Amino acid sequence: MDYALPQGELDTLFAGPQSVASEQRRDLVALILERLRQRFGERLLAVALYGSTARDSDGPYSDLELWAVLDDAAFGADFDESLEWVHGRGKAEVNLMSRSAVEAFARDVEETWPISHGQFVHARALWIAPDHGALFETLRSLAAHPDDAAVERAMAEIVVGELYELVGKLRNRYARKPLALLAGDFAVHLACLVGLAERHVYASAGTMFDEAADLPGPDGAVELYRLVARGELGDEAVLVAALERAWAGVEAWAREVALVDALQRRCVAGER
Incomplete structure (x- = not known):
């Protein structure tokens, strides 16, 4: 499938990302949008920019991230394809999805929802087809207002499937996973x-860690975020104490957020 999108050459790859002015990066966004409209015509419903460029916080080496929505009739209701390429001085990615697929994704709740769904909640609309003016707000609303039961399942999965296992590895002092990596994983899952x-x-x-520190959370969470964010991971005793404190804090916090029933279901084999 020929998308005729702008791209660089292989010999630029190992030079790594090169400095690009914000104006140049936005010129490339405009060119990608133009090519998408030419390629898909009336089947293209919407195009959005997300990531640092969408937030006007991009640096000279930032990449470009966009998503585009196509009518279900273009390639089928399940169509979901990612295009990623080096454009000569940096990297660009365009996620192409059918309307049904993008709505399902926006509605979906996985453990990484607070990170993955920023592409909808914090997106910048670039173009919308006539008669589809509500699509951006529909996707933003679906992403920002997840189903409560799905959220509880995802939270229970983090506690039982991730944090509990990491605590087991922590208590195995001979664990193969380095303590610094374990702490980073624990902090991300906790956030x-x-x-x-x-x-x-x-x-x-x-x-994420700065934002999470401002949210109500388990006792010890803020200190763990601080240690990981600052890279203060060299003192094993301090790190172990911080991890154990955060894990102990999850128990009381789980009661505060009414997660106990979901945890009970997750702990019983065959139930979710």
């Missing part, structure tokens, strides 16, 4: 857990 509880979609992975 996602707190984000789900508050229905909060983080602006970016880079701001």
Whole structure:
């Protein structure tokens, strides 16, 4: 399938990302939009920009991230394809989805929902087809107002499927996973857990710990975020104490956010 999108050459790849002015990056966005409209015509329903460029916080080495919605009749209701390429001085990605697929994705709730759904909640609309003016708000609303039962299942999965296992590895002092990596994983899962509880979609992975620290969360969570975000991971005793404190804090916090029933279901084999 020929998308005729702008792209660079292989010999630019290993030079790594090169400095690009914001104006140049936005010129490339405009060119990609133009090519998408030429390629798909009336089958194209909407195009949005997300990530740092959409938030006007892009740096000279930032990449481009867009999503585009196509009519279901274009390639089928399940169509979902990602185009990613080096455009000469940086990288660009366009996620192409049918309307049915993009609505299903916006509605879906996984453990990483507070990170993954920022592409809808914090998106910048670039273009919308006539008679589809409500599509952006529809997707933003679906993403920002997840089903409560789905949120509880995702939260329970984080506690039982991720945090509990990481605590087991922590208590195995001979665990193969380095303690610093374990702490980073634990902190990310904990921030996602707190984000789900508050229905909060983080602006970016880079701001996640700062944002999570401002949300109600388990005792010890803020200190763990601080240690990981600052890279203060060299003192094993301090790190182990911070992880154990955060894990202990999850128990009382789970009662505060009425997660106990969902945890009970998750702990019983065969139930969810």
